[in-house]
Amino acid sequence: MPRRVTLKEVALRSGVSYQTVSKVINGQVQVAPDTAARIWQAVQELNYRPNYTARSLRAQRSFTIGYSWRPSPPDQANPILDTFLQSMFHAAEQRGYYLLCFPYHSETQRQIESYRELMDTRRVDGFVLSGVEYNDPRVLFLLEQKFPFVAFGRSNPELRFPSIDVDGGYGLRLATEHLLSQGHRKIAALAWPEESRVGNNRMEGYFSAMRAAGIEPLAEWIQRGEGRYAFGYDATRKLLALPEEIRPTAMVCLNDYMAVGAVKAIQDAGFRVGSQIGVTGFDDTPIAQYLTPPLTSVRQPVWEIGERLIALLLNLLEAKDVVQEWETILMQPQLVIRASSRKVDQHDWISEEVMRDI
Amino acid sequence: MPRRVTLKEVALRSGVSYQTVSKVINGQVQVAPDTAARIWQAVQELNYRPNYTARSLRAQRSFTIGYSWRPSPPDQANPILDTFLQSMFHAAEQRGYYLLCFPYHSETQRQIESYRELMDTRRVDGFVLSGVEYNDPRVLFLLEQKFPFVAFGRSNPELRFPSIDVDGGYGLRLATEHLLSQGHRKIAALAWPEESRVGNNRMEGYFSAMRAAGIEPLAEWIQRGEGRYAFGYDATRKLLALPEEIRPTAMVCLNDYMAVGAVKAIQDAGFRVGSQIGVTGFDDTPIAQYLTPPLTSVRQPVWEIGERLIALLLNLLEAKDVVQEWETILMQPQLVIRASSRKVDQHDWISEEVMRDI
DNA sequence: ACTGTTAATGCGAACGTTCGCACGAACGTT
DNA sequence: AACGTTCGTGCGAACGTTCGCATTAACAGT
Numbered sequence: 001m002p003r004r005v006t007l008k009e010v011a012l013r014s015g016v017s018y019q020t021v022s023k024v025i026n027g028q029v030q031v032a033p034d035t036a037a038r039i040w041q042a043v044q045e046l047n048y049r050p051n052y053t054a055r056s057l058r059a060q061r062s063f064t065i066g067y068s069w070r071p072s073p074p075d076q077a078n079p080i081l082d083t084f085l086q087s088m089f090h091a092a093e094q095r096g097y098y099l100l101c102f103p104y105h106s107e108t109q110r111q112i113e114s115y116r117e118l119m120d121t122r123r124v125d126g127f128v129l130s131g132v133e134y135n136d137p138r139v140l141f142l143l144e145q146k147f148p149f150v151a152f153g154r155s156n157p158e159l160r161f162p163s164i165d166v167d168g169g170y171g172l173r174l175a176t177e178h179l180l181s182q183g184h185r186k187i188a189a190l191a192w193p194e195e196s197r198v199g200n201n202r203m204e205g206y207f208s209a210m211r212a213a214g215i216e217p218l219a220e221w222i223q224r225g226e227g228r229y230a231f232g233y234d235a236t237r238k239l240l241a242l243p244e245e246i247r248p249t250a251m252v253c254l255n256d257y258m259a260v261g262a263v264k265a266i267q268d269a270g271f272r273v274g275s276q277i278g279v280t281g282f283d284d285t286p287i288a289q290y291l292t293p294p295l296t297s298v299r300q301p302v303w304e305i306g307e308r309l310i311a312l313l314l315n316l317l318e319a320k321d322v323v324q325e326w327e328t329i330l331m332q333p334q335l336v337i338r339a340s341s342r343k344v345d346q347h348d349w350i351s352e353e354v355m356r357d358i
Numbered sequence: 359m360p361r362r363v364t365l366k367e368v369a370l371r372s373g374v375s376y377q378t379v380s381k382v383i384n385g386q387v388q389v390a391p392d393t394a395a396r397i398w399q400a401v402q403e404l405n406y407r408p409n410y411t412a413r414s415l416r417a418q419r420s421f422t423i424g425y426s427w428r429p430s431p432p433d434q435a436n437p438i439l440d441t442f443l444q445s446m447f448h449a450a451e452q453r454g455y456y457l458l459c460f461p462y463h464s465e466t467q468r469q470i471e472s473y474r475e476l477m478d479t480r481r482v483d484g485f486v487l488s489g490v491e492y493n494d495p496r497v498l499f500l501l502e503q504k505f506p507f508v509a510f511g512r513s514n515p516e517l518r519f520p521s522i523d524v525d526g527g528y529g530l531r532l533a534t535e536h537l538l539s540q541g542h543r544k545i546a547a548l549a550w551p552e553e554s555r556v557g558n559n560r561m562e563g564y565f566s567a568m569r570a571a572g573i574e575p576l577a578e579w580i581q582r583g584e585g586r587y588a589f590g591y592d593a594t595r596k597l598l599a600l601p602e603e604i605r606p607t608a609m610v611c612l613n614d615y616m617a618v619g620a621v622k623a624i625q626d627a628g629f630r631v632g633s634q635i636g637v638t639g640f641d642d643t644p645i646a647q648y649l650t651p652p653l654t655s656v657r658q659p660v661w662e663i664g665e666r667l668i669a670l671l672l673n674l675l676e677a678k679d680v681v682q683e684w685e686t687i688l689m690q691p692q693l694v695i696r697a698s699s700r701k702v703d704q705h706d707w708i709s710e711e712v713m714r715d716i
Numbered sequence: 717a718c719t720g721t722t723a724a725t726g727c728g729a730a731c732g733t734t735c736g737c738a739c740g741a742a743c744g745t746t
Numbered sequence: 747a748a749c750g751t752t753c754g755t756g757c758g759a760a761c762g763t764t765c766g767c768a769t770t771a772a773c774a775g776t
Binding site: 362364365366376377380381384386408409411412413414415416417 | 761762763764765
């Protein structure tokens with residue numbers, strides 16, 4: 001590990017004071033052309049780079065952003081994590097920042113302690129939050145401390161902070177309208193518990209699309225539970241056991257895992273997914289397109305969200321004075337239509353799939 | 359954003375010099391009991407925390423570890439990323455370190471530049487690498503610069519650096535032996551190109567298990583290509599088109615995506631997966647257990663790998679003097695047996711699955 | 717009472733930057 | 747020739763720590 005080159009060494013070599021070197025490098029002053037040339041040459045030859053720590057100490061800024069997220073259970077991977085992280089790294093790097101990632105603690109006390117530690121020791125200049133919920137303790141804490149942050153997701157409407165969210169309602173409206181267009185009228189929904197902010201946003205789209213089509217969803221059609229495979233399977237069995245006249249012929253699911261469970265339950269009950277019973281998921285999990293049948297799902301513009309979150313935060317950090325009023329930026333997801341929601345016959349989508357692969 | 363509390367303010371409040379406060383906090387000197395009490399009280403009251411940047415500048419260490427990884431294509435998510443990152447964050451936090459994550463650039467020049475930037479500016483004390491290959495440019499660069507790092511994965515045997523790898527050969531041996539135990543003799547392999555170091559390690563397990571059973575694998579059985587769904591599908595069609603006497607009745611796949619493609623091809627060809635043709639994957643992708651039939655796969659001890667990598671690196675950083683000779687630590691994966699490789703009849707595993715879900 | 721030892725604390729310097737101000741030289745203006 | 751301006755450069759200080767050494771006070775041993 002070669003010893004570091006400092007400003008003083010560059011200065012010595014180019015025959016000026018080290019402060020002058022600093023100013024030339026940062027373009028803060030005009031110097032004689034040959035002085036500048038000597039300095040730049042020395043910088044090249046010695047391969048000088050300013051020590052980030054010293055610069056931070058002086059500037060009282062760390063040029064670092066903190067990010068932590070709730071890990072997904074091992075059987076239910078987060079399909080957007082990789083893309084989301086990379087998009088933030090890229091956006092940050094372009095403006096000279098890096099992301100510091102730190103562990104997620106589930107106990108509130110311990111969690112807040114992590115954030116406090118990083119801000120009090122001045123390791124980070126701001127935070128990115130994700131998965132915020134109603135009365136999120138991190139949001140309350142950071143607002144109280146007046147520490148800069150942005151969030152992926154909304155919280156209580158009265159809490160004002162810069163955030164970006166996917167318009168989940170729009171996504172579910174797309175899915176519901178698509179199923180309606182396939183001729184379905186009795187459409188069920190596999191949803192999350194009522195405390196879920198994200199879940200409620202998405203369900204609004206389902207309700208509004210149904211009502212716009214003149215259909216009032218029955219209470220029996222709304223199944224709420226943990227968003228997992230097992231719940232999707234069980235809930236769908238219940239739905240299929242309803243009397244013929246109110247038995248759903250399609251279902252929208254708030255995530256892909258529930259949808260996969262639903263597909264399995266439908267197949268086990270002897271129905272055909274797509275041609276008989278339509279199913280849509282949410283998230284467009286990587287495996288969704290490889291399922292049998294391929295799953296229709298809602299895809300979020302993840303890369304763009306990451307980029308815009310970082311831009312938002314850095315503008316906040318670098319703004320001198322302005323105190324803004326912040327609104328949530330809503331981004332529109334996209335419906336990826338595959339065979340699980342289309343009323344084409346089974347042979348049809350199989351050959352299509354085969355053709356694409358050959 | 360409340361202004362920071364410094365050592366001097368604590369000193370003022372407790373009536374000693376700020377240097378003494380520093381020493382007491384770091385436990386470097388013995389002081390009179392009441393002095394210590396006054397200092398600790400002031401620390402409490404003012405909620406003092408040492409400025410990390412100043413400490414780093416003085417210590418010439420950043421207490422930060424850099425990590426970057428090749429992003430997975432959006433249709434083929436990395437199933438272990440979340441767990442791997444969290445395990446490293448936790449291990450690092452316990453010893454007062456954090457992880458700085460930075461973008462992955464595919465052009466070698468640009469990529470090395472990222473590493474150089476972080477080490478030259480002293481932003482990180484060391485790196486974690488993953489997915490290293492033969493003659494990995496990052497490895498060569500860091501070795502040449504004598505900059506501390508550890509790696510997840512092996513490179514050329516003559517390059518010595520601390521690393522941990524999964525014994526992929528062992529994993530494939532387990533899978534192959536399991537298929538042999540189910541009565542299969544003609545077992546094919548869906549593999550990566552010959553340049554793949556990881557692929558070759560895994561294939562050794564296949565070859566050794568086959569030969570130990572007295573079977574010399576036919577060249578036709580080894581299909582090499584990109585580890586994706588489409589390749590798995592195509593390669594399996596070719597395998598199934600072989601003449602009856604050498605047509606494989608089972609196949610091991612070097613990852614789950616190829617295995618999913620293989621399953622589809624087998625089903626399209628009218629065979630039953632599991633009871634007729636056995637399939638195993640690798641990685642235990644989260645969705646593997648929800649497929650039809652559930653996929654037998656090889657699971658890596660990801661959490662432990664992350665923890666041990668960090669421990670290895672921190673020991674390296676904090677070791678005063680010792681120059682060690684480093685060997686690769688091999689960790690053993692685990693075979694998760696599901697219906698895709700078992701010769702039970704179809705009804706059998708369906709009811710088993712249903713029972714678990716109810 | 718004087719010295720030697722130990723315990724408790726203070727002081728100055730350093731880590732590598734950036735920033736504001738001052739200083740001298742060169743230049744054009746009256 | 748004297749005077750303001752501009753240009754190019756240097757100097758001292760500061761950011762908040764930690765570290766080694768110096769200093770003082772207290773105390774025991776002769």
